[in-house]
Amino acid sequence: MMTNAPEIVLGVTGSIGAYRTADVVRHLREAGYAVTCIMTQRATKFLTPLTLQALSERKVYTDLFELGTDPIAHTTLADRARLIVIAPATANIIAKMANGIADDLLSCTVLATRAKLLVAPAMNVHMWQHPTVQRNVTTLKRLGHRFVGPDVGKLACGYEAIGHLAEVEDILRAVKQLVPASGVPGAAKPAPARHASKPKASARRKARR
């Protein structure tokens, strides 16, 4: 369903932090954005596409070669996006983006878009501090891509160190700076189903008679 809400394409990659993407989707929707999720194959090991489909109320894309109504999904999504957010972003997708590698739906979409990009990395502290990762981050920043986080926090590997996915509120703030929200909370939300409304007290009394 297309709306007037600003279109965000949200890329999800194979980090333990992927479970927090569900909250990112929820907050973006509440702020008035329309959200389409692309998950890498590895991301689906950490979070089900069904969860993101339910929260975004849109199809979740996972496969570059899927046969469907959209003949070339990656270019459609690339053109649709006002902003592409990657949260969480693995060392792997950062490396692919920095080197123009296009071997799955998310990396093809990133390469085919003219939209701005916001990257929220999450990984082990030693991965984050590795010179190749830092070189790739510098390359992406020079290309004009924005970063939010990573934060210092308790990592899945046990360290209390940098590498934690940025807080959802910080990701939302960064999104709003790049693409203002529609200003109407829940603008991207369809009207509630009729049966969800509570019957009036008079109608309930009538029904009891």
Ligand SMILES: Cc1cc2nc3c(=O)[nH]c(=O)nc-3n(C[C@H](O)[C@H](O)[C@H](O)COP(=O)(O)O)c2cc1C
């Ligand atoms: C339990 C587990 C947690 C992982 N967490 C991360 C992570 O937080 N960040 C990261 O860069 N890679 C992490 N990885 C490694 C990635 O899943 C791996 O590099 C994968 O190839 C990423 O693929 P993608 O970028 O296409 O999603 C993790 C792997 C496992 C098994």
